[in-house]
Amino acid sequence: MIITDERSRVTATIDLDAEGRQQGYLVVPHSRNESAWGSIRIPITVIARGAGPTILFTAGSHGDEYEGPIALMKLAARLRPEDVSGRVILLPTMNHPAVRAATRLSPIDGLNMNRVFPGRFGGTQTEMIAHYVYHQLVRRADVVVDLHSGGRTLDFVPSVVMHNLEDEELMVRTSAAIRAFGAPVALVLTELDNEGMLDTAVENAGKIFISTELGGAGTATTRTIAIAERGVDNLLRHFRVADGVPVAGDSPSRLMQTPEGSFIASNDEGIYEILADPGTEVRAGDPIGQVHAFEEAGRPPVIYRAPIDGLVYCRHVPGLIRRGDCVAVIATDLPVS
Numbered sequence: 240m241i242i243t244d245e246r247s248r249v250t251a252t253i254d255l256d257a258e259g260r261q262q263g264y265l266v267v268p269h270s271r272n273e274s275a276w277g278s279i280r281i282p283i284t285v286i287a288r289g290a291g292p293t294i295l296f297t298a299g300s301h302g303d304e305y306e307g308p309i310a311l312m313k314l315a316a317r318l319r320p321e322d323v324s325g326r327v328i329l330l331p332t333m334n335h336p337a338v339r340a341a342t343r344l345s346p347i348d349g350l351n352m353n354r355v356f357p358g359r360f361g362g363t364q365t366e367m368i369a370h371y372v373y374h375q376l377v378r379r380a381d382v383v384v385d386l387h388s389g390g391r392t393l394d395f396v397p398s399v400v401m402h403n404l405e406d407e408e409l410m411v412r413t414s415a416a417i418r419a420f421g422a423p424v425a426l427v428l429t430e431l432d433n434e435g436m437l438d439t440a441v442e443n444a445g446k447i448f449i450s451t452e453l454g455g456a457g458t459a460t461t462r463t464i465a466i467a468e469r470g471v472d473n474l475l476r477h478f479r480v481a482d483g484v485p486v487a488g489d490s491p492s493r494l495m496q497t498p499e500g501s502f503i504a505s506n507d508e509g510i511y512e513i514l515a516d517p518g519t520e521v522r523a524g525d526p527i528g529q530v531h532a533f534e535e536a537g538r539p540p541v542i543y544r545a546p547i548d549g550l551v552y553c554r555h556v557p558g559l560i561r562r563g564d565c566v567a568v569i570a571t572d573l574p575v576s
């Protein structure tokens with residue numbers, strides 16, 4: 240059950256329940272030295288026509304990820320009420336201050352938006368936005384799609400992501416949707432730490448939740464943007480909000496998982512040398528990358544190896560690496576059931 244709480248300190252300049260096309264802002268109070276009665280204005284678009292499901296698309300939860308915001312801004316510009324049966328809610332820059340700063344965390348309160356759900360009425364700006372998104376937008380939605388990428392510090396094989404769910408019926412419906420998305424990889428992910436994620440909040444409410452990891456490295460490519468746009472259109476078709484059938488990618492999505500032991504963390508600090516790019520098939524023991532201790536010349540680098548057979552699913556991006564940073568994640572094929 241979703242916890243409903245009508246109170247919010249965030250207000251919308253549009254009627255979320257009106258038919259037709261509504262384009263406006265979520266207004267978040269932000270009193271500060273530069274603007275005593277100031278606010279943050281987060282663009283929101285709602286396109287609704289007649290009966291049908293409500294799909295909420297969000298992106299920009301982390302401000303240094305670009306495929307999602309680009310795909311949703313383009314969709315907001317082109318989608319017309321006559322294209323829709325039901326309702327599409329688009330929030331391309333959900334953590335707007337972080338998007339403006341091009342940072343993962345909010346520059347206002349230092350918070351990671353995807354660790355504060357379901358938000359707090361009396362909280363900081365990031366918590367206020369999360370509180371509104373959960374209590375006003377998720378409450379209205381049948382399906383929630385939160386588009387992510389790797390940001391400045393990770394780069395992924397473009398993928399659509401769901402979690403292992405205890406609710407079998409929800410698992411089957413979500414699994415069908417991620418196959419329809421049409422990304423090269425469809426991943427069933429086990430999170431390192433899922434507390435405070437939008438994912439968990441939506442799943443606990445018994446609703447379909449779909450996420451992505453579409454690329455990263457603090458930018459986007461023509462390929463990853465095309466995958467994002469096709470995936471968003473495919474979900475609209477899959478849930479019958481738009482006409483037509485989902486368009487397949489170049490090949491069917493490869494169904495994968497991240498088993499225990501698939502995350503590789505650095506125990507060293509120095510210059511990172513990648514030895515296996517994302518998308519490389521590796522065997523247990525194959526070198527993935529190595530760390531050069533930049534304070535010591537003449538010392539051999541520390542090699543990081545694949546702990547299991549599989550596909551290099553993501554890589555560490557910055558040229559320097561620190562202890563505790565994610566070096567890479569190895570994904571394995573899901574057993575055919």
Ligand code: CA
Pocket residue numbers: 301304387388389390
């Ligand atoms: Ca992210």
